[in-house]
Amino acid sequence: MVWNRALKDRLSAESGAVITDWGGRLPVAIVYANSYHIGMSNLGVHALYKWFNSRDDFVAERVFWDEEPQSTSGGLSVESRRPLPDFSVLAFSVSFELDYLNIPRMLKSAGIPVFSNDRDESYPLVIGGGAVLTANPMPVAPFFDAVCIGEAEAILPSLSQAIKDPLDQPRQTQLERLAAISGVYVPSLPAPVKRQHVSILDDFMVGTTVFTEDTEFGDMFLLEVQRGCRFSCRFCLVASSFYPFRYRSIESLLNQARLARKYRNRIALVGPVVSEYPHLAELLRGLKELGYSLSIGSMRVKPISTEVLNELVMGGVKSLTIAPEAGTPKLRRSIGKGFSDDDITEAVRKIGGAGIRQLTLYSMVGLPGETDADVDSLASLVLRSKVEADKHHVALSLNVSAFIPKAHSPFEREPMASAKDIDGRFDKLERSLSGKGVKVKPDTSGWGEIQAALARGDDKLAGVIEKLDKISLAGWRRSMKTAGLSTEAYAHRRFSEDEPLPWDIISM
Numbered sequence: 166m167v168w169n170r171a172l173k174d175r176l177s178a179e180s181g182a183v184i185t186d187w188g189g190r191l192p193v194a195i196v197y198a199n200s201y202h203i204g205m206s207n208l209g210v211h212a213l214y215k216w217f218n219s220r221d222d223f224v225a226e227r228v229f230w231d232e233e234p235q236s237t238s239g240g241l242s243v244e245s246r247r248p249l250p251d252f253s254v255l256a257f258s259v260s261f262e263l264d265y266l267n268i269p270r271m272l273k274s275a276g277i278p279v280f281s282n283d284r285d286e287s288y289p290l291v292i293g294g295g296a297v298l299t300a301n302p303m304p305v306a307p308f309f310d311a312v313c314i315g316e317a318e319a320i321l322p323s324l325s326q327a328i329k330d331p332l333d334q335p336r337q338t339q340l341e342r343l344a345a346i347s348g349v350y351v352p353s354l355p356a357p358v359k360r361q362h363v364s365i366l367d368d369f370m371v372g373t374t375v376f377t378e379d380t381e382f383g384d385m386f387l388l389e390v391q392r393g394c395r396f397s398c399r400f401c402l403v404a405s406s407f408y409p410f411r412y413r414s415i416e417s418l419l420n421q422a423r424l425a426r427k428y429r430n431r432i433a434l435v436g437p438v439v440s441e442y443p444h445l446a447e448l449l450r451g452l453k454e455l456g457y458s459l460s461i462g463s464m465r466v467k468p469i470s471t472e473v474l475n476e477l478v479m480g481g482v483k484s485l486t487i488a489p490e491a492g493t494p495k496l497r498r499s500i501g502k503g504f505s506d507d508d509i510t511e512a513v514r515k516i517g518g519a520g521i522r523q524l525t526l527y528s529m530v531g532l533p534g535e536t537d538a539d540v541d542s543l544a545s546l547v548l549r550s551k552v553e554a555d556k557h558h559v560a561l562s563l564n565v566s567a568f569i570p571k572a573h574s575p576f577e578r579e580p581m582a583s584a585k586d587i588d589g590r591f592d593k594l595e596r597s598l599s600g601k602g603v604k605v606k607p608d609t610s611g612w613g614e615i616q617a618a619l620a621r622g623d624d625k626l627a628g629v630i631e632k633l634d635k636i637s638l639a640g641w642r643r644s645m646k647t648a649g650l651s652t653e654a655y656a657h658r659r660f661s662e663d664e665p666l667p668w669d670i671i672s673m
């Protein structure tokens with residue numbers, strides 16, 4: 166009852182939610198395997214919600230995993246507070262590997278068998294999609310009846326037809342129909358699958374559809390500007406998984422922003438490399454004319470446009486992130502980031518000169534080929550940047566995380582550094598920069614190691630995830646040990662060049 170009331174309050178605090186009578190429509194749960202607070206900043210959730218609810222033959226409601234209440238009542242939808250088994254289809258949108266750990270818990274709590282093989286047509290179809298599943302769905306593949314490989318907008322027209330037609334058919338027939346769709350991987354009928362993408366982004370606008378204050382970017386309208394990337398940094402999977410680089414027309418972006426203006430005063434532009442949007446200064450001016458204040462996550466170090474910086478500052482932006490990624494030009498070149506040290510300090514100078522007051526540098530440690538000397542050089546580079554930042558009264562911080570090898574990135578076979586080495590490098594940086602006026606924010610190494618194992622995992626990990634009694638580092642270790650598996654072999658080992666990879670079945 167308490168949870169029902171909380172869901173009602175949540176719904177009444179939203180704008181833009183769709184409440185539709187289920188009569189004659191196929192009910193789809195858009196499922197996010199993490200909290201409402203995190204999930205409502207995920208544009209994949211908004212895009213799926215909008216796509217299904219724009220059709221007369223479907224009704225879509227959202228289900229999140231808010232640990233405490235769900236542990237007693239099972240996942241209930243925000244809109245009509247129905248449990249997962251009331252839906253015909255559960256569409257999981259998955260963006261982070263660590264969210265895999267919540268998928269079996271959500272299904273179990275709703276009384277739905279976790280493994281696809283144990284479900285018949287009396288249960289909803291369980292379908293997954295999202296960036297991490299596109300790169301390598303294997304560790305969670307046995308939980309899903311089907312996994313979408315690539316962009317939802319490219320697959321949904323055929324998929325929606327297939328899930329609608331044969332609802333009273335045996336599950337095997339349903340799965341065979343799904344397996345026949347381009348870009349759909351059916352784990353019980355394994356066959357090579359090719360990633361799907363759309364050519365023209367303007368046909369499918371992606372932005373905040375349901376507005377709530379109860380999310381990380383709750384005061385903003387999030388708008389997707391571009392997909393893919395023209396660069397191919399060797400640690401990053403964007404260039405392969407979201408190929409090719411595409412961007413939306415300025416007219417369609419401004420049009421969308423105009424429609425959302427009644428909900429929010431602030432807009433955040435979303436995409437892997439927003440600063441590469443070719444008409445960025447013009448777009449920023451147009452958004453300001455609509456009365457928006459602006460937000461942009463990060464910018465590439467080079468080229469960095471003074472015109473764009475000035476527009477951002479005039480649009481109210483006070484903080485920015487740039488990503489040197491590593492401490493020396495040699496190491497940066499080896500990862501595909503060809504910036505010199507001077508390029509980085511020049512970027513700091515321009516950013517400070519334009520009037521930005523808070524700058525975050527982002528870097529990794531544990532990169533292939535990295536030495537202690539590279540970490541020392543990173544600290545020196547940060548201090549050189551600090552001199553430049555001080556001239557313009559810019560507060561400087563350093564966010565640093567561990568390199569995690571990702572399937573379908575050029576570094577997919579490289580090992581992740583050991584937790585001991587990573588912690589040692591985090592410590593080294595903190596010691597070198599302590600008392601120098603730079604705030605250092607290191608990530609944690611333990612969960613990074615599990616993320617790496619999941620990113621390069623095979624279907625044996627599904628059993629480990631399913632058996633997790635508790636989501637904790639100790640729980641993971643126990644479950645791995647029981648299964649006779651080692652995190653080391655997935656995360657910290659170099660995969661040899663002739664070794665088949667679990668994700669070879671996916672063609673990018």
Ligand code: SF4
Pocket residue numbers: 394395396397398401402403404437438
């Ligand atoms: S790190 Fe950024 S610039 Fe490099 S490939 Fe990924 S998205 Fe592109």
